[in-house]
Amino acid sequence: MSILDSIKRLFGGVPTNGAQAGPGGNSSDADMISCEDALQLVHDYLDGELVGVSEGRVRAHFEACSRCYPHLQLESSYREAVRRAVAGEMAPSGLRKRVTDLLAEASSGD
Amino acid sequence: MRDTSTGLRPGFEDEALPHLDAVYRFALRLTGGPDQAEDLVQETFLRAFKSWDQYTRGTAAKSWLFTICRNVFLRGRERGQRHDEIVEENVGRGAAAAPINPVWVSVLGSDPEGQFFDSIVDAKIVEAIESLPEEYRTAVVLSDMEGLPYAEIAALMEVPVGTVKSRLFRGRRRLQQVLYEYAVEMGYISKRPGTDDS
Numbered sequence: 137m138s139i140l141d142s143i144k145r146l147f148g149g150v151p152t153n154g155a156q157a158g159p160g161g162n163s164s165d166a167d168m169i170s171c172e173d174a175l176q177l178v179h180d181y182l183d184g185e186l187v188g189v190s191e192g193r194v195r196a197h198f199e200a201c202s203r204c205y206p207h208l209q210l211e212s213s214y215r216e217a218v219r220r221a222v223a224g225e226m227a228p229s230g231l232r233k234r235v236t237d238l239l240a241e242a243s244s245g246d
Numbered sequence: 247m248r249d250t251s252t253g254l255r256p257g258f259e260d261e262a263l264p265h266l267d268a269v270y271r272f273a274l275r276l277t278g279g280p281d282q283a284e285d286l287v288q289e290t291f292l293r294a295f296k297s298w299d300q301y302t303r304g305t306a307a308k309s310w311l312f313t314i315c316r317n318v319f320l321r322g323r324e325r326g327q328r329h330d331e332i333v334e335e336n337v338g339r340g341a342a343a344a345p346i347n348p349v350w351v352s353v354l355g356s357d358p359e360g361q362f363f364d365s366i367v368d369a370k371i372v373e374a375i376e377s378l379p380e381e382y383r384t385a386v387v388l389s390d391m392e393g394l395p396y397a398e399i400a401a402l403m404e405v406p407v408g409t410v411k412s413r414l415f416r417g418r419r420r421l422q423q424v425l426y427e428y429a430v431e432m433g434y435i436s437k438r439p440g441t442d443d444s
């Protein structure tokens with residue numbers, strides 16, 4: 137699987153590289169955030185908490201930069217593992233009953 | 247669903263009780279044991295129920311319950327033992343100071359997709375999370391497991407958003423380090439990638 141395919145899988149969207157080729161004097165390199173910035177923003181990006189920079193700009197860097205891209209993927213793998221580890225955890229069946237009983241008792245004391 | 251035990255607190259059943267599993271998971275991470283977690287959940291819901299009139303309907307009920315849960319837990323702990331570890335609160339440091347994750351550098355050569363995470367059993371991941379100091383653990387659990395926004399975690403922990411980000415950064419790095427070392431120990435990943443290449 138190509139890196140591009142992996143990215144599409146990760147983000148569920150098609151990269152919009154076409155925008156960079158547009159006319160207007162600004163070179164696409166000038167629009168590209170630096171590797172350092174991209175790595176600093178990886179958490180905010182994955183957490184959906186970017187401030188002052190668009191998701192598209194950060195995404196564009198990771199799509200284009202083979203050095204940074206694995207950092208994004210490793211961070212994503214970590215998150216998946218942590219979520220998966222607790223995915224099936226539910227309160228014990230008796231607990232809901234104990235809680236509602238406790239609340240009924242508290243209500244009757246009003 | 248009507249005329250039940252919680253009828254005297256309109257909305258409690260619809261807004262608070264659906265979060266029972268999430269509160270239990272959070273309580274488990276805080277206490278580390280099912281029995282203590284159950285006690286903590288019961289105390290949390292009892293307090294929430296009694297102060298239900300202070301809750302604004304339709305707002306973040308889950309965060310509100312987590313806040314009560316954590317406060318009950320921390321108060322109980324103060325009476326018991328002292329804090330496990332005083333965490334560093336240097337907000338300025340974090341991603342800005344160290345954007346390159348040393349753990350990722352170690353695995354880049356041999357496992358750039360982080361497949362070693364798939365080999366680690368759930369119980370080991372949970373154990374690693376529970377070994378974090380409470381300030382890191384709470385931030386990581388609320389963000390990575392429960393998906394709460396930074397602002398809600400900040401309100402819940404009564405610290406600025408910058409502190410939440412710093413705690414998340416440090417907590418995640420520490421957790422990743424522990425899991426990486428475990429994976430090396432178990433042979434899920436080789437310690438020195440690339441040395442036997444060529």
Ligand SMILES: [Zn+2]
Binds near residue numbers: 201
């Ligand atoms: Zn880069």
